Amino acid sequence: MGRDLDIIDRKILSSLQEDARNSTAQELADTVGVSASTVRNRIALLESDGIIRGYYPEIDYENANIPLKMTFVLTVPPTEMTDYSERVRLIPGVIDIREMVTGRRNLYVDVVTGDSSKLTTITDEMHELGVDIESSELMRRRRVQPFNFFRPDSAEGRRHDDAGDTTVDRT
Numbered sequence: 001m002g003r004d005l006d007i008i009d010r011k012i013l014s015s016l017q018e019d020a021r022n023s024t025a026q027e028l029a030d031t032v033g034v035s036a037s038t039v040r041n042r043i044a045l046l047e048s049d050g051i052i053r054g055y056y057p058e059i060d061y062e063n064a065n066i067p068l069k070m071t072f073v074l075t076v077p078p079t080e081m082t083d084y085s086e087r088v089r090l091i092p093g094v095i096d097i098r099e100m101v102t103g104r105r106n107l108y109v110d111v112v113t114g115d116s117s118k119l120t121t122i123t124d125e126m127h128e129l130g131v132d133i134e135s136s137e138l139m140r141r142r143r144v145q146p147f148n149f150f151r152p153d154s155a156e157g158r159r160h161d162d163a164g165d166t167t168v169d170r171t
Helices: 007-019 025-032 036-048 078-089 116-128 155-162
Strands: 068-075 094-099 107-113 132-138
Touching: 007 025, 007 036, 025 036, 068 116, 078 094, 078 107, 107 116, 116 132
Parallel strands: none
Antiparallel strands: 068 107, 068 132, 094 107
């Protein structure tokens, strides 16, 4: 299980979610109200604790001339989900896999490709793995936003603080 986050950690995470690429330690420090060295130390701890797992570009595949984005909804045996996830992940064009906790439709796979013949190849490779493809949906647009829990002004974050934050100061 993870660890509790104090207000400083949440402010740092909120700022990084907004724009990790253009956020310097000093800019984050100014926003959060602590020193740049505290921000660097906190980020290092958030990374070593596995809370921050990486920094990834958000790619507009259509602007990169890869216009087809598809979500496949698969059914795999729940006891073998990890194995199927790993095998599906190796198919060229797969960019995201989500494993569901319950339900028959338990593996959601996002793929991108430049043309319909490659999409057919991806579909064939999934079938060869023995998965049941329940549906496939052509994606028009995906909208992502930061999880507002980390924002210091969020109601959820305030409830967490009001419940008695026992987080140790890790500066």
